[in-house]
Amino acid sequence: MRSSAAVFSRLLLVAPCALLLASGLRAADEPDAAAIFKQKCSMCHGADGKGFAAIKTPDFTDPKWQESITDEKIVETIKNGKKGTPMPPFADKLKEDEIQALVKYIRSLNSEKKKE
Numbered sequence: 001m002r003s004s005a006a007v008f009s010r011l012l013l014v015a016p017c018a019l020l021l022a023s024g025l026r027a028a029d030e031p032d033a034a035a036i037f038k039q040k041c042s043m044c045h046g047a048d049g050k051g052f053a054a055i056k057t058p059d060f061t062d063p064k065w066q067e068s069i070t071d072e073k074i075v076e077t078i079k080n081g082k083k084g085t086p087m088p089p090f091a092d093k094l095k096e097d098e099i100q101a102l103v104k105y106i107r108s109l110n111s112e113k114k115k116e
């Protein structure tokens with residue numbers, strides 16, 4: 001008969017493996033852009049992305065603004081910031097896939113898209 005200690009030690013081995021697997025699966029998911037936006041961008045761009053006139057942040061929900069900017073420009077702005085404005089660079093704070101997810105998120109704020 002197996003001793004309970006042996007069973008227990010086996011459990012101790014299995015538990016961390018299950019945890020590792022679970023966190024690995026989560027890392028493979030898309031980053032939570034809404035959460036990142038709320039944490040790192042909303043204080044200047046507004047929780048709804050509409051911006052604040054006082055610091056001249058653009059209205060991300062405005063279809064005209066959406067048309068005026070390419071995905072590449074959004075990526076570049078997030079990475080490098082905008083010189084001479086309060087828009088800070090995030091190249092060393094966000095991963096590539098987080099930046100890509102933010103671009104999608106910003107696009108999803110387009111009020112024209114929401115109507116569809």
Ligand code: HEC
Nearest residue numbers: 040041044055056057058074077078082085086087088102
């Ligand atoms: C400290 C305030 C601040 C924070 C934090 C901030 N921004 Fe900005 N952002 C600005 C300002 C101000 C502008 C407008 C700059 C200008 O005058 O063209 C701007 C502009 C932008 C633009 C438009 C660029 C363009 O050329 O029109 C994008 C896209 C953008 N920010 C994305 C983000 C994202 C994504 C985050 C979070 C990861 C973020 N910003 C965090 C202040 C901020």
